[in-house]
Amino acid sequence: MIQAFHVYKQYDRESVALSDITLHVEKGEFCFLTGPSGAGKTTFLKLVFREELPSQGQILVGGRNVTAIPEAQIPELRRSIGVVFQDFKLLKRKTILENVAFVLRILAVPHKEQKRRAFNALKAVGLHHKMHAYPMQLSGGEQQRVAIARALINEPMLLLADEPTGNLDPGMAQEIMTLFQEVNARGTTVLVATHDREMIQRMGKRVITIQRGRVNE
Amino acid sequence: MPVFRALAYFVQEALTSLWRSRLINALSIGTIGVSLFVLGAFLTVASNLNAVVTRWTEKVQVTFYLEDGLEPRIREMLESRLKDDPAVETLTTISRQAALDRFRALFHDLRTLPDDLAENPFPESIEITVKNGHQSPEEITRFVTAFEKSPGVEEVQYDLLWIQRLTTAVRLVRGLGGVLGGILALASIFTISNVIRLTVYARQDELDIMRLVGATRAYVRGPFIVEGMLQGGLGGVVAVALLWGGLRFVARDLLAASELLGRAAIFMPTELAFAIVLGGMAVGLVGSLVSLGRSQV
Structure with missing residues (x-):
């Protein structure tokens, strides 16, 4: 699903974010990307859904070279990838139901269908009772769950999650991991960036470690 | 259907945004209204003079x-x-x-x-x-x-001399209207583009998020373009209303006494009213395109 070949990312002369990353994540796989803060996990995820371009090297997602796709095809790529951002990235002026439904809205899914699926997605993360609330009215953990619901609503081929349990208590974190496993069982490839060692051990999945911008599997 | 849904979304978002910053938008609509009013007033005077000339030449x-x-x-x-x-x-x-x-x-x-x-x-x-x-x-x-x-x-x-003089006057009024209207239209484009740019700045985070979850550039830009066109169109409606009111006032109080023009009905051509509203929308379209072109959306 993800194939990275000798990927480098350098923001300026001094700061090298990623250096010679070569890794593969198979289709249908569930794996963790770990490493200390600032190791380059988030940067790598950004390269996968083309928020940024590598300074050097190639990345293939689902067989498509995302470093070479034209600008006009980026939206299509992003729609096939669910992303849980570390800072949630929720639309402040929209209710959480609208936030979750937004992905379907841009796909021109009929309104009723949008609502039904958004409600179900919120239900899956246990927030359906707050669907008319705005992001700012929720706690950090709740906002994170909204971000997860949004990432999953369109049943993406690939789910990228950046510290998705960072703001959650252990019980909720485990629930979210179970949800990811269910999604994975339905065929979605899952790549979770986290430095939660305990959770990684508990899950027993493949782990890719990045340290100072290099892969250390 | 998807196209209609997208359009409906653009209009809904644009209306919400217009209402949310209603004060600054009212200012922008007012500026456009006044500009189009000035242009429209010149064109209306030209049309009326032209009608007088036509009536006179019919009886040459x-x-x-x-x-x-x-x-x-x-x-x-x-x-x-x-x-x-x-x-x-x-x-x-x-x-x-x-x-x-x-x-x-x-x-x-x-x-x-x-x-x-x-x-x-x-x-x-x-x-x-x-x-x-x-x-x-x-x-x-x-x-x-x-x-x-x-x-x-x-x-x-x-009566040729008079007709020639009037024809020249019509041309002059129309030319002056064109120049003044052109300058004011540019000012309106500038106003709209700045108002839209402010909105874009205020909502930059939101727009980035939309892009990140897979919205196309057109989908992100659509509401702003519709918003600009609505501002311009509303400015046009304001201008037409001002012109209509102004004409009624002039027709009643000033020209009733004038033997020369009094018999000529004072009118605003319907095409002109439509042209002013459409012109306003065009000004709005250009204004929002200018501001979107400059921003990172």
Whole structure:
């Protein structure tokens, strides 16, 4: 699903974010990307859904070279990838139901269908009772769950999650991991960036470690 | 269907945004309204003057005053030559007596004046009404030049000078309106583009998020373009309302007393009203495109 070949990312002369990353994540796989803060996990995820371009090297997602796709095809790529951002990235002026439904809205899914699926997605993360609330009215953990619901609503081929349990208590974190496993069982490839060692051990999945911008599997 | 859904979304978002920052948007709509009003006022004045010119030219009459004691043969020759000219619609020969009678009928109070002169002062004349399609100043000039030196013609009188002056005035008003309107339209584009840019700045995070979850550039930009067009269109509606009110005021209070223009109905052409609203929308479209072109959306 993800194939990275000798990927480098350098923001300026001094700061090298990623250096010679070569890794593969198979289709249908569930794996963790770990490493200390600032190791380059988030940067790598950004390269996968083309928020940024590598300074050097190639990345293939689902067989498509995302470093070479034209600008006009980026939206299509992003729609096939669910992303849980570390800072949630929720639309402040929209209710959480609208936030979750937004992905379907841009796909021109009929309104009723949008609502039904958004409600179900919120239900899956246990927030359906707050669907008319705005992001700012929720706690950090709740906002994170909204971000997860949004990432999953369109049943993406690939789910990228950046510290998705960072703001959650252990019980909720485990629930979210179970949800990811269910999604994975339905065929979605899952790549979770986290430095939660305990959770990684508990899950027993493949782990890719990045340290100072290099892969250390 | 997806296209309609997208359009519905654009309009809904645009309306929400217009309402959310209603104060600044009202300011922008007002600026556009005033600009279009000025342009519209010039064009309306030009249209009305033009209508007066058209009405006058429809009745263009050329009068050939004949020499005293003209031989009937020469007069008949002139008449037959005139009849052959393509510009002539009707030809009426007014004898000296008929001219006198007409004067007495028209100016009742002065009807004894000719008697004091001992002699009928009115010359014999031929009155020509000019055919449709031959009423342009150029055509009238051609016609008059062709006959003013003919034997038996003493003097020619026609309304051309006035028509020419009015036509020039119409052109001037229209030109001035065009220049002023153009400048004001540019100012409106500038205003709209800045208002939209402010909105874009205020919502930059939101727009980035939309892009990150897979919204196309068109989908992110659509609401802003519709918002600009709505601002412009509403500005156009304001301008039309101001013009309509202004015209009613002018028609009632000023021109009622004027014999010259009073009989001419003061009007605003329907096409102009539509053109102003559409023009406003075009100004809005350009304004939002300019601001989106400059921003990172």
